Amino acid sequence: MVKVLKNKISTEEIQTLIDYYNLDNNRDERPDQNSKQCPVNSVDWPTRGLTQSLLIKSLGYNPEVERAFYLEKNSESHYHIHVDTYYDDPVEDIDKKYNMLVPLEVDGYCTTVFFKNYYNGSMAKFTQKNIGRFSYYLKDVDGNNSFVYDLKELYMKLKSNSSIYGGVHWPVTKEFIEQVAELIKIRSGKDNIPIIKDYTKIKNFNDQPFDKDIYNKYLSGMNYQDFHGLTLDKVVEWELGDIILFPKTQLHTVGTTHDHKLHYTVFTR
Numbered sequence: 001m002v003k004v005l006k007n008k009i010s011t012e013e014i015q016t017l018i019d020y021y022n023l024d025n026n027r028d029e030r031p032d033q034n035s036k037q038c039p040v041n042s043v044d045w046p047t048r049g050l051t052q053s054l055l056i057k058s059l060g061y062n063p064e065v066e067r068a069f070y071l072e073k074n075s076e077s078h079y080h081i082h083v084d085t086y087y088d089d090p091v092e093d094i095d096k097k098y099n100m101l102v103p104l105e106v107d108g109y110c111t112t113v114f115f116k117n118y119y120n121g122s123m124a125k126f127t128q129k130n131i132g133r134f135s136y137y138l139k140d141v142d143g144n145n146s147f148v149y150d151l152k153e154l155y156m157k158l159k160s161n162s163s164i165y166g167g168v169h170w171p172v173t174k175e176f177i178e179q180v181a182e183l184i185k186i187r188s189g190k191d192n193i194p195i196i197k198d199y200t201k202i203k204n205f206n207d208q209p210f211d212k213d214i215y216n217k218y219l220s221g222m223n224y225q226d227f228h229g230l231t232l233d234k235v236v237e238w239e240l241g242d243i244i245l246f247p248k249t250q251l252h253t254v255g256t257t258h259d260h261k262l263h264y265t266v267f268t269r
């Protein structure tokens with residue numbers, strides 16, 4: 001069950017976390033989101049103590065930490081339904097374990113939408129769209145976010161001075177080509193999680209259309225078919241001071257109604 005713990009983190013503690021995010025080491029800056037991984041295995045990780053104390057205060061014990069990271073999104077970011085289970089090594093008793101989400105900056109109506117659906121395999125995205133590992137949304141020559149089915153194919157086109165790929169005009173500039181190359185590098189790494197189209201693998205899948213009113217209110221802009229067979233559990237509205245604990249195996253997604261948001265997330269084991 002998702003738990004929202006009210007007034008669990010002070011303004012000063014939030015600022016301490018933001019200050020560490022703003023140091024520009026380990027930043028991963030992309031057109032649609034910025035993120036930063038904390039060096040969880042390093043002894044001189046400055047926010048280790050604070051992270052541990054927040055975990056103990058929220059969970060009641062001191063868990064092993066798999067990842068701690070920041071994610072900053074703007075209104076144009078694209079999302080998928082996913083689970084935050086584990087990367088490589090399966091977690092013991094995963095059904096009983098929680099991850100921690102701490103809102104740090106809230107601009108507009110920021111939510112996380114949780115479903116009464118669960119999956120206990122390794123980290124995965126769930127979608128019915130025809131996307132691959134190297135699919136992405138990027139700004140085309142007109143400044144619109146357009147779909148790139150395969151960044152590698154786009155890269156080859158741009159390198160041969162061709163501006164059209166997938167029926168869209170792309171800027172043939174040095175900056176854009178470098179950005180595409182950087183995204184290919186990121187997507188080639190092991191953090192790129194599998195995409196699951198077969199929803200029969202999801203617990204509580206019901207093969208019914210998803211509630212259209214809920215979709216319109218919190219999720220519009222996403223692919224409606226991606227929600228087919230899922231059931232809403234809870235829409236959690238972010239408030240500063242709250243700590244959100246959610247089961248590691250629970251499907252969820254970012255709502256689409258925010259303007260800008262920054263959060264700190266810790267995956268436990």
Ligand SMILES: [Fe+2]
Nearest residue numbers: 082083084252
């Ligand atoms: Fe997540």
